[in-house]
């Protein structure tokens with residue numbers, strides 16, 4: 001067993017940590033309050049090569065590993081979840097489908113701008129009647145004369161409606177297979193395509209500076225070559241994309257919990273009560289100790305999932321376990337951090353207040369806790 005991070009991962013960790021502290025922390029509260037998308041930060045992260053960390057240099061990526069990617073996501077979330085989810089959804093959900101299933105032509109056309117952060121990618125799986133039950137997709141795409149015509153709706157989609165959004169990869173029913181089952185395929189729809197409408201951004205509990213919108217498709221026509229991979233492979237493809245996405249969201253859970261601990265420890269040392277700093281009270285120390293221990297366990301599980309992916313092993317079980325563990329931890333750690341701040345924790349000037357609101361989605365997005373439990377139980381053979 002070897003627990004030291006590889007040198008490249010350590011170097012990236014330090015760079016992202018510095019960037020998050022110097023460039024993101026000073027504006028995070030303002031972006032959250034004004035619900036402003038972090039364009040300048042995304043542009044800088046693009047220039048640094050961080051919008052395409054796990055993709056090879058030949059397609060415009062940074063040639064990094066999944067472990068490096070997870071560490072970058074963790075360090076960003078330690079400071080701000082909106083910035084982190086923007087990079088995370090762009091990489092795992094928006095860009096991976098093009099890289100993994102796209103044709104050479106699609107990759108050449110889309111990957112360089114995606115990896116440089118000049119364009120953002122989105123992934124449209126969820127629909128009004130298809131969330132956890134993702135197979136219940138109702139959006140339809142019909143092929144006629146070399147053109148797909150798409151009709152349907154998607155909801156809660158990240159990164160689709162910004163000024164730099166380039167495309168959304170959507171799942172659609174494209175027919176019926178020989179056994180009479182739904183044939184599901186994935187298609188690329190580029191922003192600006194006629195019939196592709198991007199709705200008003202949702203008013204959310206958290207992730208306020210991240211872009212989340214409903215999408216609709218009305219007789220929306222895209223060329224036949226916008227199909228991603230073989231026709232009918234959509235179900236298998238999106239399950240794989242969700243597995244990859246869970247590593248990123250698990251890294252967000254570790255980062256948020258670590259950020260909450262950082263803030264709680266700092267505050268506990270400063271705050272005086274009964275003639276001493278509250279960090280000297282055993283009740284506060286127990287909370288800090290539990291948080292630190294749980295975070296370390298969750299981090300190891302998350303890095304293991306990323307490592308398994310990098311080694312080319314099956315990582316479905318570990319990614320689901322990491323996602324389940326870290327989402328719950330983030331919620332609990334944010335709550336404890338608010339508790340340690342007392343009344344100040346309820347006031348927006350303190351980052352733990354935003355962290356508390358940002359944490360909850362980590363038990364819902366990218367598959368709810370109950371869905372992770374189903375995936376884990378299936379892997380156990382239950």
Ligand SMILES: Cc1cc2nc3c(=O)[nH]c(=O)nc-3n(C[C@H](O)[C@H](O)[C@H](O)COP(=O)(O)OP(=O)(O)OC[C@H]3O[C@@H](n4cnc5c(N)ncnc54)[C@H](O)[C@@H]3O)c2cc1C
Pocket residue numbers: 089093123124125126130131132133155156157158159204207212361364365366367368369370371
């Ligand atoms: C801010 C935000 C960003 C998002 N970004 C994206 C995105 O970019 N792309 C995208 O495609 N989606 C995105 N989503 C959607 C997200 O992945 C879904 O909301 C999530 O998967 C849950 O689906 P649902 O909301 O339809 O809930 P439902 O599936 O309706 O679930 C409701 C409840 O029922 C439970 N449940 C459902 N089925 C079972 C079962 N079989 N056993 C036990 N319990 C069950 C669930 O766990 C949950 O508690 C985003 C959501 C949010 C809020």
